[in-house]
Amino acid sequence: MNRLLKQVSMVVVSTFIMTSMLTHAASLPDFTELVDDASPAVVNISTEQAVTTKTANEGGQQLGPNSEELNEFFKHFFGQQPFGQQAPQQQGPRSSLGSGFIISHDGYVLTNNHVIDEADVIHVRLNDRREYVAKLVGTDPRTDLALLKIDADNLPIVKMGDSDKLKPGQWVLAIGSPFGFDYTVTAGIVSATGRNLPSDSYVPFIQTDVAINPGNSGGPLFNLDGEVVGINSQIYTRSGGFMGVSFAIPSKVAMSVVDQLKQDGKVSRAWLGVLIQDVNNELAESFGLDRPSGALISRVLPDSPAEKSGLKSGDIIMKFNGEKIEHSGELPYVVGQMKAGEKVDAKVYRDGKEQTISVTLEARPNDPKVLAQSQQDQNRLGMIVGELPAEMAKQFDIENGVVIEQVIGGTAARNGLQQGDVITMLNGQRIEGVTDFSRIAKDIPSGRSVPMRVIRQGYPMFIPFKIME
Incomplete structure (x- = not known):
């Protein structure tokens, strides 16, 4: 009797497992029709x-998979030299490989800018093996998009x-x-939306766990409806893969760029002229906000639309x-979607209350000196700094210094610096701004x-700051 019950139990369990597996399989999507179409x-x-190049590692420094500066950054992922290997001397044509897709019956093709950047000849090969030499209509490096045209x-x-x-x-x-x-x-699945990456403030990226590798760019x-909702552009990697x-x-960002590239061959964006940072819990408390939100202005650039409108360092843009x-990463995208000359309202939190300030946007300068200097600083030091907000200075009783708005890796990360740290002295010299x-x-x-003298959440300390180059 016991043996019979045991056999019946095994049959029931096996049936349950098989039913569960079939049910699970039936719930997974079938992509075959989508792929065919x-x-x-x-x-x-x-x-x-x-090109005519020497070895890629010309300086003789070996760059391995544990190279912190490389592995902590977001990598564009086509045609990279494997880390730790040197490219041989090369003369003559060099090929890169990527992907794209056709958006119009008369031959407009969309791809990443980094796939075709500095190319002399661009080849487009179709699914049926037809191949065309493409004309470059225009590029937008800030969103990493390029529009091509083939004669078909x-x-x-x-x-x-x-x-x-x-x-x-x-x-x-x-x-x-x-x-x-x-x-x-x-x-795979959508992991998150609206991701703002350090290197791409004009794109609210779609994050996925879809397997992407060199050549998917x-x-x-x-x-699941077979509609393009994104253009694969970047990966985060410590290994290169x-x-x-x-x-x-x-896709919304991409098609907005396409429209301008078709019409003008370039993309024009509005410019506000502020450097901003996120509002964390400590800053929210110091400013009197109920919770962290908004974009805190750490610096207003001279002769910018922000300065002309009366925006100030320490204002928090809420809308x-x-x-x-x-x-804070949402503000550049919102501003970048607008046209120069547009007059808009900015709702800001200032001195404990909200107020509305009217701003007339202007075209973004090609190379404003203050932005160029900021770029040099962040490349060498691995961080972006801004003016010390008055409220923060008052809360922690700080007389002078600059606040670290973002640690982007490299030197700053190696030295243990963090976002929100205030640097008051460097190499024996007082920092005023x-x-x-x-x-x-x-x-x-x-x-x-x-x-380097740093104040972290009100506590001062000295650290040995060392730049490795």
Whole structure:
């Protein structure tokens, strides 16, 4: 009797497991129809560039997989030299490999700017093996997009979708040419939306766990309706390969860029002229906010729309042109979507109360000196600093200094600096403001430690600050 019961139990358990497996399999999406319909509009892109180079590691420094400066940054992922290996001397044409997709029957093709950057010749190969030499219509490096045109008609096209409707957890699919394997399909889910990366403040990226590798650059990201909702652009990696975190440019951003590239061959953006930082819990408390939100202005650039409108360092922008600003990274995208000359309202929190300030936006300067200097500082020191907000100075009784708005790796990360730290002294010299800091930082010698006085959440300390170059 016991043996019979045992056999019956095993049959019941086996049946339950099989039923669960079948139910689970039935709930997973079948991508075959989507791939059949979409693949003909996905293209392979290769480029040629006449170059004469020495070894890629010309300085003789070995860059291994544990190289902190390289591994902590977001990598564009086509045609990279493997870390730790030197490229041989090369003369003549050089090819890169990426992906793209056709957006119009008469031959407009969208891809990443970094796929075709500095190319002399761009080749576009279709799914049916037809190959064309493409004309470059225009590029937008800030969003890493490029628009190409091939001389052909009646081409298959992708369906463009609405990236604003994407939600974390939804299935997405990528088609591209990783490592040169044409029309490779990978799938995953949306991990997050609206990601702001340190290197790309004009793009609210879609984060996914879709497997993306060298050669996927510029390829489409589809939703389950077969619509393009993103353009695969970047990965986060410590190894140089896919590690489960990839980023795509939203289709809404891409099509806005396409419209301008078609019309003018370039993209024009409005400019506000402020340096901003996030509001953390301590800053929110010091400013009297109920919770952290908004974009804190750490510096107003001279002769900028912000300065002309009366915006001040220490203002917290809570809304801009009706758009709520929860994180500081959202503001550049909102401003960048607007046109020069537009007059908009900025709702700011100042001196414990909200007020509305009218701002007339202007065209972004090509190379404002103050921004150029800021870029030099962050490249060498691995951080972005801003003016010390008055409220923060009052809360922690700080007389002078600059606040670290962002640690982007390299020297600052190695020395243990953090966002929100206040630097009051460097190499024995008192820091009065950003201009002062830039002047002193420029003269710091490499390879030798200098004293830096830092105040962290009200507690002062000295650290040995050393720049390795």
